[in-house]
């Protein structure tokens with residue numbers, strides 16, 4: 001791995017698992033000092049800190065246990081990252097949750113949680129991180145949106161709403177920083193092989209009375225022409241590229257990594 005992020009510092013929300021952990025690993029291997037955030041069993045958090053710490057050259061990676069559904073905790077997490085890492089050059093808003101239900105039965109509390117975690121947290125983190133980026137005249141903001149930031153699916157009212165909001169926020173921030181060496185971009189993955197997506201296969205198999213293999217191919221990946229998972233590493237490499245040499249002119253873009261989903 002080329003050390004394209006040597007000397008950079010990064011905070012990645014939701015990096016105890018899935019896509020966030022993959023981005024943290026690759027950014028660490030590329031030379032960045034990384035702070036982790038997210039939930040999990042103590043042993044899972046310890047393993048994430050150890051693996052990313054090893055990629056940074058040893059010891060445990062710094063970690064914030066902030067619940068990003070709470071604006072105060074988001075602000076404290078950004079301040080903690082700035083203090084612990086010495087600065088905050090790269091902010092990756094990645095943490096997210098999912099809930100699937102017809103809108104008439106969609107629980108209000110799930111709507112509120114998804115809007116807070118998947119969308120509003122991005123606003124609060126960017127607002128807190130931008131002054132430091134402006135002061136140092138360099139910054140990278142990457143929001144992990146979704147193909148569902150560009151396309152709708154039934155039964156995902158809160159998720160699709162939040163992800164469309166994230167794409168919109170990405171563009172507004174891009175315009176506000178356009179004259180500076182700071183950029184704001186979104187990555188819009190299709191279905192990526194992580195706990196969040198894999199958890200949707202079992203219920204689909206049950207609903208349609210088919211095996212998990214058939215449910216994955218015919219129902220979950222119905223809209224993904226590749227008919228295979230996008231891999232965590234695909235998203236991680238894109239995130240590292242957006243922070244590395246040659247990325248300065250890329251601003252306000254929602255990059256699809258979705259096996260062809262949004263091509264049609």
Ligand code: NAD
Pocket residue numbers: 013014015016017018019020037038039040066067068069094095096097117118144145146147188189190191192193194195196197
């Ligand atoms: P995941 O479930 O593996 O990881 C989610 C992470 O977010 C975990 O670390 C979890 O602890 C953290 N998290 C959840 N609620 C939190 C909270 N309140 N405060 C702090 N951390 C919290 O999921 P993933 O698939 O890696 O998803 C990561 C992002 O990618 C999400 O925003 C998701 O919407 C997006 N995404 C995923 C897919 C996919 O198919 N997996 C597709 C498109 C977009």
